[in-house]
Amino acid sequence: MEEIRDLIEKYALQNAVKYNAAPNAGAVMGKLMGERPELRSRAKEVSPLVGEVLARVEKTSPEEWKRRLEEIAPELLVQLSEKKEPDKGLPSLEGAEGGVVMRFAPNPNGPPTLGSARGIIVNSEYVKKYGGKFIIRFDDTDPVKKRPMPEAYGWYLEDCQWLAAKPDQVIVASERIEQYYPIAEELIRRGGAYVCRCPQAAFKEHKEKGIECIDRGQSIEENLDLWKKMLDGTLKEGEAVLRVKTDMHHKDPAIRDWPAFRIVTAPHPLVGDRYRVWPLLDFESAVEDHLLGTTHIIRGKDLADSGSRQRYLYSYLGWEYPRVIHWGRVKIHQFGSFSTSKLRKAIEAGEYSGWDDPRVPTVRAMRCRGIRPEALRKFMIDLGVGETDISLSMDSIYAENRKLVDPEANRRFFVWEPVALEIEGDVPPLARAPLHPTDDRGFREIPAGNRLFICRSDLEGFRAGDNIRLKDLCNVEITSLEPARARFLGKDMGKRTKIIHWAPLDGVRVIVMKPDGVDEGIGETGIAEELGKVVQFERYGFVRVNKIGEPIVAYYAHR
Template sequence: MNIREVVLKYVVINASKYGRADFKAVMGKVMSEVPELRSKAKEVVDIVQEVIKEFDSLPEEKKLELFEQYKEEKKERKKEIALPPLQSAEKGRVVMRFAPNPNGPPTLGSARGMIVNGEYARMYDGRLILRFDDTDPRTKRPMVEAYEWYLEDFEWLGYEPDETLYASKRIPIYYDYIKKLIEMEKAYACFCSREEFKKHRDSGTECPHRGLPAEDTMDVWEKMLAGEYREGEVVIRIKTDMQHKDPAIRDWVAFRIIYEEHPLTGDEYFVYPTLDFESAIEDHLNGITHIIRGKDLIDSERRQKYIYRYFGWEYPMTKHWGRVKIHEFGKLSTSSIKKAIEEGKFTGWDDPKLPTLRALKRRGFSPEAIKKFFISLGVSENDVSVSMKNLYAENRKIIDETANRYFFVENPVLIEIKGLEFDGEVDVPLSPKGGVRKLKGESRVYISSSDFNRFGDGEIFRLKDFCNVRVVSKEELIFEFADFELKNVKKGKNIIQWVPESQAVDCEVLGLERNYTGKAEINAVNDVGKVVQFERFAFCRIESFDGKLLAVFTHP
């Protein structure tokens, strides 16, 4: 074993994260990997100090080579998180489906279904079908824009459906199948009001229309299609078992009348299938082999199996998973978000405070982080309660290595440093991968009000990567130059970010609880559209610059 090689590895890995290797951190990693070195601690201390010094003296090109070398090694050591195998799945024969109601854009909840179904189709060299279950033009009225948003977000997440279907455009197919069931006397026209049928359902007794001959039900069906009935006057029900132990399974509604214009098909149809009927037919026609749905939809499977039994079809394999609750968002539903947007509580579907993929994309989240987050949750029936901090951690692993660093000071205070005799630029690290950015080392600089308020008269603080400043009189705004030596100031909170007055631009960060205003260094303008780290503040995505820099909060 070559001790110096082990030390170099951890020096490089640590420096890639923090700009410069920390002695204690490197020692801890080395001792953890090679415990037998504990008896030679003094010797290891000398080697670590030497290697850190040697690494610091290397040219930037060589450092970048080492960063790349050990980044690959680090990746290889990571355990790949994968989904559990699908029951009875065969390579090349798996067909998965994701079937949203497009009454709004995809949310984090949608992303789970998109990712898991997409991953299984990829794992088994199968097919993925995106089907819009949009046959309710009123209660969950589709949004025209949402259809395209789903396609865009699928692509953003890294999946491409093999086929995209619109249930609202396939209504005649469902008409054909309900006519067959009517002819088989497995479906009938019911004129009971909701209240009347509820009494039959709860008592387990048949409604008086259940025994209608097929030709009579067919006549009613034709009149429904001709528009001769009012809404709610008649529905078509599937015969099941009126003695079934679960009342929700008893003679459920397959078709109802809704006189409402549909966003895609206009007023072409007004007799619409329920989700259970449409989905049952489509899953068969599309050759779906496996369905992953919430355990709260177990009744849907039980209802649909009656249709499969009547037609002699084989029902797909099903997997029921538990709910995922994300603490920070509570029970925000698509309909409640839409209402809040209309009331002005949110600026739109991409408001940073929302759990939509459009909002997360705007905040600068990596689709790979979202993918890993949901795959790690698995597909068990247990309900899962997690925090966005888990997603933040996944995203941080990805962006921390590439995000450029800049200074941002909230609620800025302009101070003047007396006695500073420096006329030039300061080299400040740009990112963990290397590189520098230039800041003017001038006497008038902005610092944040929170830092300004922390330091008392006589205290010394350091402008990061520049100089040390002594507070002479905070009340009179008198500050003086102390020295340039890093060792003469305490680390941690005493090293603060700053922005030269001549290189400062107004900046606003759109946050989750509130927005933040202040000054940012002009260099950040170069990264419009990218995620950066405002040091000691947060990761943010630079959204635009029009004299004022606008950024969106990503996460701490």
């Protein structure tokens, strides 16, 4: 019992020091039973002993708790002093010690989304960690359903560069079709593939019932002849596909005799009508991973079937399949789906102004809004590569970005929904406002005078007789709301006076594009000097100035 008493004292002191309060009996009992599970059957006997020890500890001071704990269990005091951070970042890759070959393989039917950015950043980061090669591979072999956009190839490379993830090699699958045909022929020769001429609906029924297609029993010579007819145009679109033999009784119908090649006569945006037999993604991707020496693949757990299908191909050809890491989906509340196909349809329908519209989850939009690549990189790396689906808010990215832009962003006045305010008295003709509140980088001069603009929302919160301060200018008393009028009170800062910002009468027209709408108003003329920069519109938020003209156009970043 004396040994048990010592354990109770140790855990009581640890609990007391941790929370700087009298020890909690339940927490101490839980620790005790965790270390000595044989005591669980004696809980009624042990409980009074816990109460006795805790009563003794409670009578001593916090200083005595710490001194006594250091005396009897210094290791627990060390644990308390070590602040434990939640597990973040990228876990180690098994088998990566000698270097890695990692790839990110988009279909270029639009620019990178935030989902794409995660793949680009994480794959490139692993290559930086272990050494090796980072490859961007365009899986662009579907000229119809996921038709590539010629511009998107360049957009991906631009965004990779911006994200500090410049690839070591760029591969375009549609330009390498000739390499796939001999591999398909070898697969046929090894008995791993056959030409299926079943109508699509008929084969679907076979697949669901686990019935073998009549063409599955064709000889190798027959399949090679039919393969040649697919290539030379004898067989027409829709008349035949090359299938990989798997197990027609596999518990998952998606694995059963999957299609590797089909005939497509639609021209491809890059290579035109040079080819008429195109590989499907599972074949093209599997072959490229082998040809490129890919060591590790990171893919969504929803694509686990791809690995199951591709392993049949690797088995027939005697190849070694890369190591695979499956990760969960990331959903960001403000955007929902990252589907490029859906975004493309919405843009074509006029729902968005383009791929850089602040309402869409593309990297281009993030750039236009003033989100820094360093913020995106840290955010994506901290997410890790776990299989758990993640649902989070853009606020996490904004918090990282704010740390980067706040020290650099000049301050400017912007008044949305402007209302003219007439001021009676000797209002200074010019205001001198700091460009930054903490960094001594000088002042901006803003024309003032007896007529200024303020926000309607500010005016609606006032009553006649209220005293307010126009930031960096003067104090006034509101004398009327309709029309908006005030009386000059002086230039000194008043106590407990509400401070609002304002804009000069001859300011510039500004439009701010936001994820949830558009704000229009008047800003100080110095905004025209901030093209391409992130600034803080005081009492509004951080924006990036994207266009100088009439009007100036800025994209909203965050508060």
